[in-house]
Amino acid sequence: MEEEAIITTPDELQEYFINMGPQHPSTHGVLRLLVSLKGEMVKNIEPHVGYIHSGIEKMCESLTYPQIIHLTDRMDYISAHINNEAVCLNVEKALEVDIPDRIKVIRTIMSELTRIQSHQLWWACFGMDLGGLTCFFYGLRDREKILDIFEETCGGRMIVSYNCPGGLMYDIHPNFQKRVKDFIKYFRKILPEYDQLLTGNVIFHERSKGIGKLTKEDAISFGVTGPTARASGFSCDVRKHEPYSAYDRVQFKEILLSEGDTFSRYVVRIEEMWESMNIIEQLIDNIPEGPFAVKMKPIIKLPEGTYYQRVETARGELGVFVISDGNKNPYRVKFRSPNFSNLSVLNHIAKGFKIADLVAIGGSLDLIIPDIDR
Amino acid sequence: MPLITINKTTDNSEIRLQMDKTQLGEFIKSIAADLEIKEGKQYLEVTVPPSGLYQLARQLREKEEAQFDFLFCLTGVDYGVELGVIYHLRSTIHNHSVVLKTQTSDRENPLLDSVSDIWQTADFHEREVYDLLGIKFKNHPDLRRLFLDKSWGFPLRKDYVDDINIVTK
Numbered sequence: 001m002e003e004e005a006i007i008t009t010p011d012e013l014q015e016y017f018i019n020m021g022p023q024h025p026s027t028h029g030v031l032r033l034l035v036s037l038k039g040e041m042v043k044n045i046e047p048h049v050g051y052i053h054s055g056i057e058k059m060c061e062s063l064t065y066p067q068i069i070h071l072t073d074r075m076d077y078i079s080a081h082i083n084n085e086a087v088c089l090n091v092e093k094a095l096e097v098d099i100p101d102r103i104k105v106i107r108t109i110m111s112e113l114t115r116i117q118s119h120q121l122w123w124a125c126f127g128m129d130l131g132g133l134t135c136f137f138y139g140l141r142d143r144e145k146i147l148d149i150f151e152e153t154c155g156g157r158m159i160v161s162y163n164c165p166g167g168l169m170y171d172i173h174p175n176f177q178k179r180v181k182d183f184i185k186y187f188r189k190i191l192p193e194y195d196q197l198l199t200g201n202v203i204f205h206e207r208s209k210g211i212g213k214l215t216k217e218d219a220i221s222f223g224v225t226g227p228t229a230r231a232s233g234f235s236c237d238v239r240k241h242e243p244y245s246a247y248d249r250v251q252f253k254e255i256l257l258s259e260g261d262t263f264s265r266y267v268v269r270i271e272e273m274w275e276s277m278n279i280i281e282q283l284i285d286n287i288p289e290g291p292f293a294v295k296m297k298p299i300i301k302l303p304e305g306t307y308y309q310r311v312e313t314a315r316g317e318l319g320v321f322v323i324s325d326g327n328k329n330p331y332r333v334k335f336r337s338p339n340f341s342n343l344s345v346l347n348h349i350a351k352g353f354k355i356a357d358l359v360a361i362g363g364s365l366d367l368i369i370p371d372i373d374r
Numbered sequence: 375m376p377l378i379t380i381n382k383t384t385d386n387s388e389i390r391l392q393m394d395k396t397q398l399g400e401f402i403k404s405i406a407a408d409l410e411i412k413e414g415k416q417y418l419e420v421t422v423p424p425s426g427l428y429q430l431a432r433q434l435r436e437k438e439e440a441q442f443d444f445l446f447c448l449t450g451v452d453y454g455v456e457l458g459v460i461y462h463l464r465s466t467i468h469n470h471s472v473v474l475k476t477q478t479s480d481r482e483n484p485l486l487d488s489v490s491d492i493w494q495t496a497d498f499h500e501r502e503v504y505d506l507l508g509i510k511f512k513n514h515p516d517l518r519r520l521f522l523d524k525s526w527g528f529p530l531r532k533d534y535v536d537d538i539n540i541v542t543k
Contacts, residue, residue, distance in 0.1 A: 049520060049521060050520060050521030050522060053521035053522065055529060057506070057530065058506075058529050058530055218494075220443050220444050220466055221443070221493055221494045221495065222494050222495050223444065223445060223446060223493070223494075223495030223499075225446075234466065235466075236466070241469070305414070305415070306414065306419075306460075306473075307416070308416060308417070308447070308462065310446075317446065319446065319447050319462075321447055321449055321460075321462070323451060332449070332451050332452075332530075334447065334449040336446060336447040336462075340498060340499075340502075341495050341498070341499075343498075344494070344495060344497060344498040348494075373521060
């Protein structure tokens, strides 16, 4: 090290590196950001990932399709149900299985509950990142109620594995409809409290408005999807563009904003919770009768070919790309995970802001690290 | 009083399919002849030699009729003998999709053109492909291993020997 050179350089010209993570609380997992700073200003961010790379894609090559579903839980573990659904839909599409309405409706309700609890957790952590610790308690308190519903019906709370190719593992619990309706009634009253606590807060506005702007063109070029992209006006909701399960029979709005800053990413998620509740309310009283699973062959073999299935997780577009050679194991599986692409834009939008803003911007991207590392 | 005002919401009315698979196939033939074009169940699949990949990608991005601005999936595959990359492209303006496939039989030093200057998302995705399959990309701004250490082999290759774990097929 040229010690002298550093001492003689004026303070404002000094550039230095700081490691944010892999154990930093605001990275929500084991993400390491090598941040290049000039004073307090962020000059460059280099994400270092792979701390929890578990080789899911490689493991899939030696597992059967029903087994793969349990691995997808572990990618984006907050959107576990929606990940399961992606694999199931892909298998069902490849085998051209007709899925009864009951399964479609239950899957959609479950997906939307997953989305709400994911956004609740995000809201809780985002508030905490910006100094509002109360948010964390409020968010987790309400999230518990959904996890309890999951526990009753699926057996698992976060890692649900409720889907299987051809339907669901088991039928819904008799209490399911009542508990979901109770929750919606409760949460419709509680959600305005979220607004009172954080959305209208002046300090929060100062920390989030105009911070980390992402333009629509950049969002598309970087492959950003989900609420992050919709805050920039990029209409990318798979539920609208390529409806799967029961999304073609419900009315809901795709929330689109144009600013693309941290605050609008916040607003999109809050509004999506309202929309998710609307979707659930349209379906919960109209769950058709019928079987909860279609009989599938004991060993599922996909015909030779390539299959791509997109779903909208709470964080964006999850794509499951399967190359099959006709065996019971896939030849190659690729998970196009939303967080992987969303992370790549971080350097682009956080450059030039202060390091404290990096926490806000990172929080507004809502990154789940196992989904990046896979 | 609502604390949030939504500035803009849209419905599906703007979305339209500009070209169907057949038209898209003819369009691609018009800009690059002698390509193997297959109409898959889902997408139109175009097989390109590595030498023509970059030119075709750039034209698909820039031509007014095509405007494939969204690279939504980039997959590296080991076909046994060849190593290949599959690009899933979509146009957010015209809402049509296409799949580009390219492959090289050079396993020692596989080299393809990077498309990261056309779609910035390819930067990360190509690093992932390099990390797991060892395919190098020419003109990539920062081609380093992404998840794994330098001492690892390329685990997604079919001839990868995993002594420690039981991941075999």
